[in-house]
Amino acid sequence: xxxxxxxxxxxxxxxxxxxxxxxxxxxxxxxxxxxxxxxxxxxxxxxxxxxxxxxxxxxxxxxxxxxxxxxxxxxxxxxxxxxxxxxxxxxxxxxxxxxxxxxxxxxxxxxxxxxxxxxxxxxxxxxxxxxxxxxxxxxxxxxxxxxxxxxxxxxxxxxxxxxxxxxxxxxxxxxxxxxxxxxxxxxxxxxxxxxxxxxxxxxxxxxxxxxxxxxxxxxxxxxxxxxxxxxxxxxxxxxxxxxxxxxxxxxxxxxxxxxxxxxxxxxxxxxxxxxxxxxxxxxxxxxxxxxxxxxxxxxxxxxxxxxxxxxxxxxxxxxxxxxxxxxxxxxxxxxxxxxxxxxxxxxxxxxxxxxxxxxxxxxxxxxxxxxxxxx
Amino acid sequence: xxxxxxxxxxxxxxxxxxxxxxxxxxxxxxxxxxxxxxxxxxxxxxxxxxxxxxxxxxxxxxxxxxxxxxxxxxxxxxxxxxxxxxxxxxxxxxxxxxxxxxxxxxxxxxxxxxxxxxxxxxxxxxxxxxxxxxxxxxxxxxxxxxxxxxxxxxxxxxxxxxxxxxxxxxxxxxxxxxxxxxxxxxxxxxxxxxxxxxx
Numbered sequence: 001x002x003x004x005x006x007x008x009x010x011x012x013x014x015x016x017x018x019x020x021x022x023x024x025x026x027x028x029x030x031x032x033x034x035x036x037x038x039x040x041x042x043x044x045x046x047x048x049x050x051x052x053x054x055x056x057x058x059x060x061x062x063x064x065x066x067x068x069x070x071x072x073x074x075x076x077x078x079x080x081x082x083x084x085x086x087x088x089x090x091x092x093x094x095x096x097x098x099x100x101x102x103x104x105x106x107x108x109x110x111x112x113x114x115x116x117x118x119x120x121x122x123x124x125x126x127x128x129x130x131x132x133x134x135x136x137x138x139x140x141x142x143x144x145x146x147x148x149x150x151x152x153x154x155x156x157x158x159x160x161x162x163x164x165x166x167x168x169x170x171x172x173x174x175x176x177x178x179x180x181x182x183x184x185x186x187x188x189x190x191x192x193x194x195x196x197x198x199x200x201x202x203x204x205x206x207x208x209x210x211x212x213x214x215x216x217x218x219x220x221x222x223x224x225x226x227x228x229x230x231x232x233x234x235x236x237x238x239x240x241x242x243x244x245x246x247x248x249x250x251x252x253x254x255x256x257x258x259x260x261x262x263x264x265x266x267x268x269x270x271x272x273x274x275x276x277x278x279x280x281x282x283x284x285x286x287x288x289x290x291x292x293x294x295x296x297x298x299x300x301x302x303x304x305x306x307x308x309x310x311x312x313x314x315x316x317x318x319x320x321x322x323x324x325x326x327x328x329x330x331x332x333x334x335x336x337x338x339x340x341x342x343x344x345x346x347x348x349x350x351x352x353x354x355x356x357x358x359x360x361x362x363x364x365x366x367x368x369x370x371x372x373x374x375x
Numbered sequence: 376x377x378x379x380x381x382x383x384x385x386x387x388x389x390x391x392x393x394x395x396x397x398x399x400x401x402x403x404x405x406x407x408x409x410x411x412x413x414x415x416x417x418x419x420x421x422x423x424x425x426x427x428x429x430x431x432x433x434x435x436x437x438x439x440x441x442x443x444x445x446x447x448x449x450x451x452x453x454x455x456x457x458x459x460x461x462x463x464x465x466x467x468x469x470x471x472x473x474x475x476x477x478x479x480x481x482x483x484x485x486x487x488x489x490x491x492x493x494x495x496x497x498x499x500x501x502x503x504x505x506x507x508x509x510x511x512x513x514x515x516x517x518x519x520x521x522x523x524x525x526x527x528x529x530x531x532x533x534x535x536x537x538x539x540x541x542x543x544x545x546x547x548x549x550x551x552x553x554x555x556x557x558x559x560x561x562x563x564x565x566x567x568x569x570x571x572x573x574x
Contacts, residue, residue, distance in 0.1 A: 107558070146559035156521050164487035181485055181493060184529045188521065 001076040001113065001314055002344035003043065010065035011087075012038035013369050020373075025340070025361030028348045028371075036348040036366045040116065040319045042070045043346070046083050047114040048138050049093070049105055049148075052321075058089040074112045076314060083111045109145040113316035115306040117299065117323045124301055125285050125294040129275035136276060139305050140199050143312060147199050154192040158267055161185040166265040186254045193270045194247035197231065200271065202241045204229045207304050214303035218334045219296035226279040232269050295327060299335060306342075318345045324354045332356050381407065433504070435480035435497045437462045445469075445477055452476045456504065457514040458530065460484050460523065464516065476514070479504065484522040485529060493529060501530075505537055512540040519546045519564075 007018035013035045028036045037053070041060075044052050051060060061068040067088040074081050084096040085105060095105035102108060123131040140147045161182075168179050208227055215225040231238060237249045253269040254261075261268050278285040278297055285297050309316045318339055324332050324347070336356035339345055349355050352363070363375040376382055381403060389399035406414055430436070431443035438444070445451060445465070455476030459465055465478050481496040504510065515530055517523035531541050547565030548557055557565070 104558075146563070149558075149560045153521065160487050160521065160525070167487060167490070167492075181487075181525070181529055184485070184525050184532065185487075187528060188525055 001074055001317065003072050003112070003317055004075050004080065005071075005073040006039065006043055007071045008039070008042045009069040009071075010062040011042050011068040011070060012060060012062060014038060015062060015065075015369075017369070017371050019364060019371055021344070021346075022362060023344050025345045025347065025359045027352070027355050027359070027361065027363045028346065028366050029352050029355070029363060030350070030366035032350055034366045035369050035371075037118075037321050039366070039371070040321050040346055040348055043072065043112075043317070044114055044116045044319065045087070046070055046072055046085055046108070047112045047142070047317075049085070049109065050138070052116055052118050052120060056089070057087050057093070060087055061089060072112065081111055083108055106145070106148040109141055109148055113142050113309055113314060114319055115302055115309065115316050116319040116321060117302050118321040119323065119326055121298040121302060121323075122294060122326075124298045125278060125289065129273075132276040133272075133274065135301065135305075136200050136203060137196075139308070140203055142305075142309060142316070143203070144199070147196070150192070150195045150199065154189075154196050154271065157185065157189045157192045158270065158272055161189055161267050162265070165261055165267065169262050169265050182258075186251060189267065189270060190247045190250040190254065193250045194243045196271045197233075197246045197250075197274075198241040198243045200274075201229060201239055203308075204276070205239070205241075206308055207301075210304035210307045211300055214307065214338075215296060215300035217338050218299050218303070218331055219293070220330070220334070223280065225285075225297060225300060228277050228279075229274065230277045231271070231274040292328065292331070296331060299323075299331075303338060315343045318342045320345065320347045322348050322350070324349055324356065333358070431480075434478045435462075435482060435500065436465050436478060450475075453509045454511045455514065456501075456510050456512075457516050458501065459516050460518055460526075468516065474514075476512075481517070481526070484517055484526040486522045496526070498530070498533070502533070505534060505539065510539065512542065515541065515543045519544075 002023045003021050005018070005020055007016075008014050009016055011017075017035075017039070019039070028039060030036055041051055041053060044050075045060070051057075054060070067086055069084065069086050071082065071084045074083055081097065082099055085108065086094045088094075093105045095102050095108045097108050097111055124135055137147070137151055141151065164182060164185055168182060204227060211227050212224050215223050229238070233246070233249045233253055237245050240246065250270060254267075257268045267273075278301075280289050280293060280297065283289075285294060289297060306316060306318060320335075320339065323335070327335065333356055336358040340358045345359065345361075347355055347359055362373070365372050365374050377385065384403045384406070385396070385399045388394055388402050389396050391399075394402070406417075427439050428437050429439070429441070431438040431446055432441050433446040434443060436443040436445065440447070452475045455474075456479050457468065457474055457476055458479045458481060459468070460481055460483055462480055465480060468474050468478075479497070479501050481498065481501075483491055483496055485491060485493060485496070505513070513530075513534060515527040517526045527543055531543075534541060545568050547561065547568050548554065554562070
């Protein structure tokens with residue numbers, strides 16, 4: 001698939017901007033702070049309903065405006081689909097697919113698929129477990145949009161259960177009744193958690209062979225790269241995608257830590273506490289890999305995600321946001337070679353020299369919020 | 376901002392559920408232009424709803440007497456109770472004319488975030504009704520969202536020792552709808568709850 005048109009209104013620094021795009025490589029070039037990343041961020045938002053830079057929507061709306069609008073025309077198998085989202089912080093976002101409003105914005109998920117490489121990706125290796133969980137869940141939703149619902153169900157049960165644990169801690173001291181419903185929330189948390197875990201386990205299984213291949217392609221040896229899912233559950237269910245087994249294991253796990261949970265007022269078992277462990281050779285990548293190696297692992301993760309999505313049909317749009325400036329020459333050349341054959345690649349760079357020769361194509365200059373095509 | 380009484384009316388209307396500032400303004404000016412008789416009728420209805428309406432001592436539904444119309448009706452089946460969250464759910468089910476038993480209105484659903492636990496709902500009253508032994512089936516018709524499901528699970532566990540038949544309303548595809556327009560959660564539920572066709 002490729003994006004034929006992208007336009008934004010009141011998004012970040014832009015009051016209005018529109019770009020006509022083509023398959024192949026397109027570079028967005030301009031000095032820092034001129035709005036290159038804002039454009040690819042807008043495209044990423046259409047694909048994931050979230051920004052790769054900020055957790056909340058408020059910074060996405062131009063100062064002084066009430067809402068931002070991102071519109072695109074996506075071409076898939078020769079057919080045009082208009083995808084549009086209106087971002088109103090503090091209120092419900094609205095979305096349109098093919099010109100008609102959809103009841104919930106998450107129904108546009110899957111219409112546009114992107115894989116976005118950005119300097120923030122280094123956090124996939126060096127950052128907190130939450131960064132890696134987010135990577136897994138976003139990829140899961142991109143592959144199977146129904147997981148957007150699974151994920152929000154789990155978040156909601158978790159919130160309710162944590163609220164109960166907090167009030168139960170107080171009630172326990174006074175001998176209250178709040179504890180009686182905890183069993184019910186345990187059951188719902190185990191069911192919702194099992195659905196999410198089953199998806200993540202299946203995903204890690206799919207990523208494993210692609211990750212090592214991708215790492216070899218961008219780094220020239222130093223591997224092998226391993227990936228495993230680390231959960232608080234016993235080993236015999238650690239890799240299974242059987243929801244019933246997982247739900248039973250989660251329920252048992254919750255029962256085992258209940259006293260601790262009541263003391264601390266938070267849920268201590270479940271997919272919200274898990275991590276993705278990346279290894280390089282024999283050692284964990286986090287803490288042991290050099291800066292360059294960490295970059296290679298992060299790139300390999302994104303490339304593996306790209307391969308996985310491509311394997312499902314519907315090749316995703318590749319976005320490389322400011323990554324070439326971060327890489328040394330050999331990694332730069334290798335990454336360029338790997339991504340060049342993709343159906344559509346969007347690259348942002350501060351200076352044109354940062355874009356490797358293998359990625360020569362259309363070029364837009366971005367300066368002061370104005371986008372002009374120069375090639 | 377409008378002067379005095381008009382602005383007061385707009386502010387009061389704006390506090391109603393589902394009424395935004397624009398709608399509040401529109402209703403206020405409609406009332407200003409309306410026939411005084413019509414407005415007086417509305418005022419009477421508003422006063423009476425607060426003065427006359429009470430809650431049924433048996434099921435908790437809104438009522439003008441001690442017992443609501445359903446609980447007073449001798450033709451209703453005493454062996455079945457349908458548990459709902461709100462009085463408006465009773466109205467919705469009554470419209471189907473399918474259900475001949477009686478109701479029990481909980482007054483909400485369990486939601487720790489909002490500080491609503493079992494003691495804040497009319498669960499003790501329900502248990503008292505089940506204690507006299509006339510009831511053989513309990514239908515759990517709480518909303519099919521997380522809080523409604525949690526409330527249903529809680530009730531099912533609570534009444535299990537009584538040995539009643541406990542059922543939950545089916546969830547799945549809307550009748551007359553198109554399969555392709557169903558969202559994935561609903562469709563998934565419909566698959567789980569599929570049943571064999573009797574021929």
